[in-house]
Amino acid sequence: MLPNHSILITGGTGSFGQAFVQEVLTRCPTIKRLVVFSRDELKQFEMQQRFSDRQYPGLRYFIGDVRDEARLRRALEGIDLVVHAAALKQVVSAEYNPFEYIKTNVIGAQNLIEACLDTGVKRVVALSTDKAAAPVNLYGATKLCSDKLFVAANNIRGKRDIRLSVVRYGNVMGSRGSVVPFFLGRRASGELPITDPAMTRFNISLQEGVNMVLWSLENALGGEILVPKIPSYRITDVAQAIAPECRQVQVGVRPGEKIHEEMITASDSYNTVDLGAYYAILPAGGADSLDAYCRRTGAQPVPAGFSYSSDRNPEFLTVEQLRALIQDHVSAQEAPAP
Numbered sequence: 001m002l003p004n005h006s007i008l009i010t011g012g013t014g015s016f017g018q019a020f021v022q023e024v025l026t027r028c029p030t031i032k033r034l035v036v037f038s039r040d041e042l043k044q045f046e047m048q049q050r051f052s053d054r055q056y057p058g059l060r061y062f063i064g065d066v067r068d069e070a071r072l073r074r075a076l077e078g079i080d081l082v083v084h085a086a087a088l089k090q091v092v093s094a095e096y097n098p099f100e101y102i103k104t105n106v107i108g109a110q111n112l113i114e115a116c117l118d119t120g121v122k123r124v125v126a127l128s129t130d131k132a133a134a135p136v137n138l139y140g141a142t143k144l145c146s147d148k149l150f151v152a153a154n155n156i157r158g159k160r161d162i163r164l165s166v167v168r169y170g171n172v173m174g175s176r177g178s179v180v181p182f183f184l185g186r187r188a189s190g191e192l193p194i195t196d197p198a199m200t201r202f203n204i205s206l207q208e209g210v211n212m213v214l215w216s217l218e219n220a221l222g223g224e225i226l227v228p229k230i231p232s233y234r235i236t237d238v239a240q241a242i243a244p245e246c247r248q249v250q251v252g253v254r255p256g257e258k259i260h261e262e263m264i265t266a267s268d269s270y271n272t273v274d275l276g277a278y279y280a281i282l283p284a285g286g287a288d289s290l291d292a293y294c295r296r297t298g299a300q301p302v303p304a305g306f307s308y309s310s311d312r313n314p315e316f317l318t319v320e321q322l323r324a325l326i327q328d329h330v331s332a333q334e335a336p337a338p
Contacts, residue, residue: 002028005122006058008079010066010112011086012036013043015175016127019206020083020213021051021059031058037075038086039065066108072115079119081217084112084126084150087143090177091131091256094139105142106149113153113164122161125216126150127209128168128225130202130261130310133268137256147225151283154223163222167212168263168281170202170230170310174329179238184330187243193251199235200260200310203317204228205329212278221296225281227263232313233322241322264308272306273299279308 002024011017013036024034036059038044044061053059064071066086076082087105088094094101109126116124128147131140150164157164174180179201183192212228220226239248253259264272264279271282273294279302282293290301317325 002031004032005080006033006035006078007031007081007083008035008037008062008075009083009085010037011084013038013040013047014085015172015206016085016209018047018050020085020210021047023207023210023214025051025056025059029056031056033058033060033078035060035062035075035079037062037064037072039063065104066112067103069111069115072111073119076115076119076121080122082112082116082121082124083213083217084109084124087127087146089129089139091137091139092254094137094142095255098138101138101142105139106145109146109149113149116162116164117153117157117160120160122163123217123220124150124153124162124164125213125220126164126166127213128166130168130170130263131258132168133262134265136258139256151223151225154283157222163220165216165220165222166225167209167216168225168227169204169209169212170232170261170263171204172209173203173205173325175206179235180242180326180330183239183242187246190246191249192239192243192246194235194239194248195251195253195257196259197236197248197250198259198311199253200232200313200316201235202230202261202263202310202313203233203325204230205325215278221293223283226275227279227281227308229277229279231315231317232310233317237317237319238322241319241326260309260311262307262309264302264306266305266307269302269304269306272302273297274302275299 009017062075088101129143132143132147135141135144147166150166153164268281271284273280
């Protein structure tokens with residue numbers, strides 16, 4: 001799809017955005033147009049040092065905020081494909097600043113939907129999080145609301161040739177603010193703070209996340225929440241992989257945190273299908289719509305009562321596998337040798 005299409009990515013200067021831009025430019029350096037939409041001029045300036053519009057003539061940097069619908073409409077002129085990665089996502093900060101998260105994650109999502117419907121956009125893929133499944137914190141609740149907005153927008157597209165879908169996945173290995181760089185930064189202290197020794201999380205690499213979004217742009221039919229089949233890890237194993245010499249100190253669960261994460265709840269199972277590499281949670285529309293989706297895609301319904309959580313995942317990463325992944329996805333100067 002890439003050579004003949006124009007793409008815009010919101011939150012384009014974030015960890016995912018930069019990896020997405022790099023992948024798109026690697027696959028198609030002569031892409032028609034690739035717009036990096038974000039509100040941080042410094043991050044855009046730094047990104048321009050890596051990805052220059054002189055080297056990539058189709059690349060554009062566009063300062064704007066998803067809270068500003070008029071600016072979104074301007075940025076979306078002539079755009080075919082949209083990846084929505086802009087979000088506020090720190091769990092603890094959301095508990096303290098709830099309405100700021102609502103403005104960006106919920107109202108910003110609706111602004112983007114309205115602008116896409118009015119500007120001829122063909123495909124939209126929005127990034128979600130495992131914290132949106134049965135949320136217990138404000139951040140997860142805003143992302144669940146955002147997911148619902150993108151799914152429901154397919155009901156009002158009318159005769160427009162537009163499909164809107166969501167991808168939901170777990171913690172990204174080595175992304176800013178995640179546990180791996182945090183533990184690496186604390187390694188010299190001789191102690192690593194562990195919220196709860198039973199805690200588990202899903203794990204995905206940035207590259208896997210990018211590949212999933214590109215797959216979704218081409219294959220999603222609209223209305224799905226797509227979930228990848230990815231491994232889990234134990235937080236204690238991450239600490240052991242990074243700094244086996246450090247003492248692990250239990251500090252308690254922070255406000256809004258879960259011990260284990262879910263991506264598909266048992267209640268979702270009645271509308272969930274297995275696509276092979278991914279699951280798809282479909283809009284509630286009865287058995288007929290689920291059967292029609294399966295006939296069209298070759299998917300199979302999951303068993304009633306099925307759930308997908310980080311503690312009951314059939315695949316867990318070992319300490320050795322975690323250490324190798326950290327070596328691959330974090331600066332070699334910072335990461336422990338495998």
